[in-house]
Amino acid sequence: MSKKAFIKIMLKDEVLDPQGKAVLSVLKSSGYDNVKDVRVGKYIEIDFAGEVKNGHVNLKGEAEEISEKVLSNPLIEEFTIEIK
Amino acid sequence: MNNKKIKAGITVFPGSNCDADVYRVLNDVFDLSASFIWHKDKIKDLNGYDFIVIPGGFSYGDYLRSGALAARSPVMEYIKDYAYKGGIVLGICNGFQILLEAGLLRGVMLANDSLKFECKDVYLKTLNAETPFTCALKKDSLLKMPIAHHDGNYFAEKKTIEGLNDKNAVIFKYCDENGDITDISNPNGSMHNIAGISNENANIMGLMPHPERSSEKILGSEDGGYIFKSIIKYIRER
Numbered sequence: 665m666s667k668k669a670f671i672k673i674m675l676k677d678e679v680l681d682p683q684g685k686a687v688l689s690v691l692k693s694s695g696y697d698n699v700k701d702v703r704v705g706k707y708i709e710i711d712f713a714g715e716v717k718n719g720h721v722n723l724k725g726e727a728e729e730i731s732e733k734v735l736s737n738p739l740i741e742e743f744t745i746e747i748k
Numbered sequence: 749m750n751n752k753k754i755k756a757g758i759t760v761f762p763g764s765n766c767d768a769d770v771y772r773v774l775n776d777v778f779d780l781s782a783s784f785i786w787h788k789d790k791i792k793d794l795n796g797y798d799f800i801v802i803p804g805g806f807s808y809g810d811y812l813r814s815g816a817l818a819a820r821s822p823v824m825e826y827i828k829d830y831a832y833k834g835g836i837v838l839g840i841c842n843g844f845q846i847l848l849e850a851g852l853l854r855g856v857m858l859a860n861d862s863l864k865f866e867c868k869d870v871y872l873k874t875l876n877a878e879t880p881f882t883c884a885l886k887k888d889s890l891l892k893m894p895i896a897h898h899d900g901n902y903f904a905e906k907k908t909i910e911g912l913n914d915k916n917a918v919i920f921k922y923c924d925e926n927g928d929i930t931d932i933s934n935p936n937g938s939m940h941n942i943a944g945i946s947n948e949n950a951n952i953m954g955l956m957p958h959p960e961r962s963s964e965k966i967l968g969s970e971d972g973g974y975i976f977k978s979i980i981k982y983i984r985e986r
Contacts, residue, residue: 682859734820737813737849739856740903
């Protein structure tokens with residue numbers, strides 16, 4: 665059975681998120697006064713092919729490696745991974 | 749040695765769009781022998797080139813992050829080898845972003861603080877005139893060049909900035925027409941007005957403004973030409 669990795673990438677808290685700020689300003693001007701802050705991130709699904717020989721652990725390791733080396737820039741972003 | 753003997757390679761990725769501009773300036777304005785390197789070209793190495801330019805554009809549509817995908821394409825492995833051996837590599841605009849993503853230069857580009865694509869002439873102050881990219885200039889020389897980018901807001905950790913300063917690796921800063929480095933002359937929110945940096949050995953430089961768009965009088969400024977004149981001077985004299 666194939667397995668999927670669901671990866672969420674967000675800018676670190678200390679990094680200014682211009683997209684989030686733009687969305688926040690639109691929401692405010694649309695009257696959503698309750699909105700305090702908005703951060704925009706990325707959501708990526710990876711479908712792994714075939715059987716997973718070494719189980720969940722290695723798959724998570726591979727997804728972590730991909731997230732760290734390609735999908736995110738560790739200088740400014742952080743990620744979380746869910747395997748299903 | 750005439751200029752025709754100087755060989756330049758210009759990398760081309762899907763979405764590069766300043767490649768032809770660089771080609772024209774190197775071949776027609778400075779009379780070099782420049783050729784394109786398609787990112788999938790099966791090349792053995794880049795040793796035959798005197799220098800490499802990674803031009804601007806929107807490689808891979810800026811997907812994931814500006815420069816992120818191009819930085820991981822096969823030709824970049826050759827460029828890394830070439831650069832680690834001391835080869836001269838100039839990354840312009842998206843080329844700068846690619847060099848950062850490839851780890852050849854330190855730091856990262858965030859979206860401009862204006863949230864806008866900034867396309868206008870800016871002034872640059874030369875902080876280090878002793879590099880292959882600036883040796884035809886004098887320290888503190890002012891250059892007028894255009895910028896055209898959405899993600900030019902240079903960001904790095906404090907210790908990285910300190911390292912750059914220690915090694916004189918901040919080559920250009922945005923300034924006003926009098927050479928004063930001010931907030932108002934910073935077009936994108938870049939830390940400390942940084943517009944161009946090099947590696948420690950100064951054989952790799954990333955520059956956000958476009959020297960290839962300012963190397964001919966008809967385009968409003970010839971100041972960008974000093975970057976290429978410097979590279980030529982350096983190669984002739986080494």
